[in-house]
Amino acid sequence: MSALQETPLIQLQQVSRTFPGPDPVHALRAVSLSVARGEVLGIVGRSGSGKSTLLNVIGLLDRITAGTYTIDSQSVNKLSDHQATRLRASFFGFVFQQSFLLASLTAQENVELALRPHGAPRKDRRAIAVAALKAVGLGHRLQAMPATMSGGEHQRAAIARAVAQHPQVILCDEPTGNLDERTSAEIVAMLLDLANRGTAVVIVTHDLTLARQLPRVLTVRDGTISAGLDSGLLAGRDD
Numbered sequence: 001m002s003a004l005q006e007t008p009l010i011q012l013q014q015v016s017r018t019f020p021g022p023d024p025v026h027a028l029r030a031v032s033l034s035v036a037r038g039e040v041l042g043i044v045g046r047s048g049s050g051k052s053t054l055l056n057v058i059g060l061l062d063r064i065t066a067g068t069y070t071i072d073s074q075s076v077n078k079l080s081d082h083q084a085t086r087l088r089a090s091f092f093g094f095v096f097q098q099s100f101l102l103a104s105l106t107a108q109e110n111v112e113l114a115l116r117p118h119g120a121p122r123k124d125r126r127a128i129a130v131a132a133l134k135a136v137g138l139g140h141r142l143q144a145m146p147a148t149m150s151g152g153e154h155q156r157a158a159i160a161r162a163v164a165q166h167p168q169v170i171l172c173d174e175p176t177g178n179l180d181e182r183t184s185a186e187i188v189a190m191l192l193d194l195a196n197r198g199t200a201v202v203i204v205t206h207d208l209t210l211a212r213q214l215p216r217v218l219t220v221r222d223g224t225i226s227a228g229l230d231s232g233l234l235a236g237r238d239d
C-alpha cells in the first residue's frame, strides 16, 4: 500500500512539445517532473515561457512530441484521442482564468451539466452540484445566472464544477487572474483545502504573492523548468 502511495500520480520524463511550422516553437524542452497525490504545485514563469503548454500537456489537452508521460504508472503516449478524452474527464478537473460558465444556465445547472458525461442519474447530479456549490460558499447562489455573479463567484463555481467530478488532479491556469487580492486569497485557500483532502492541485500563476503561499513551486523558462521561485522573475517582472 505504501509503495502505491509513493508512486507519482503523474510523471513527465524528458517531455518536449514542439509546435511545428516554418519556424517551429520549442514550447517544452525535455521537461521532467512528477506530482504526488494531494500535492500542491505552483508553476511560474514569464509570458510565453511554456506554462500553459505544460498544463495542457499534463491535462491531456495537448500531446507531447517527445519523452514519456505516465498517469498512475500508465504511459499515456499512445492513447487514442477517444481514450485521452475519457481519461481526461475521469482524472482531471480544470479551472481557468475565465470560468467558462454557460451564460444561459444557473450556477447549479452549470455544475450539473458537467456531471452528465459521468453517468450519474439526474437526481444524484442535482445533489452533488448543490453540495459542491455549498462547499465553495455558493449555497445562496445556486440559482444565480452567470451574468449576475461576481468574478470571485465565477471562480468558486468553476472550482465547484471541477470538484464535483471528483478528479485526482485539478489543473488551474491563472485561477486568480481576474480577482482582487482578498478574493484571490480565498480562492487559493479553497484550492489548498482541496489538496488537504487528497486532490493534487497544479496552479499556473503570474501572481508571485500567490506562488509564495504554495509548498512547492517550479519556474518555467524558455521551455525548461527549474525548482523554486526564480528571483529573476521578481526583478524583471515588469519589463
Ligand SMILES: Nc1ncnc2c1ncn2[C@@H]1O[C@H](COP(=O)(O)OP(=O)(O)OP(=O)(O)O)[C@@H](O)[C@H]1O
Pocket (backbone or CB within 6 Å): 019, 025, 026, 027, 045, 046, 047, 048, 049, 050, 051, 052, 053, 054
Ligand atoms: N498552438 C500553438 N501553436 C504554436 N505556438 C504555440 C501554440 N501555443 C503556444 N505556442 C507558443 O509556445 C510558447 C509557450 O506558450 P505558452 O502559452 O505555454 O506560454 P505561457 O507561459 O502560458 O504564457 P502566458 O503567461 O502569456 O500565458 C510561446 O512561444 C507560444 O507562442
Ligand SMILES: [Mg+2]
Pocket (backbone or CB within 6 Å): 051, 052, 053
Ligand atoms: Mg499561459
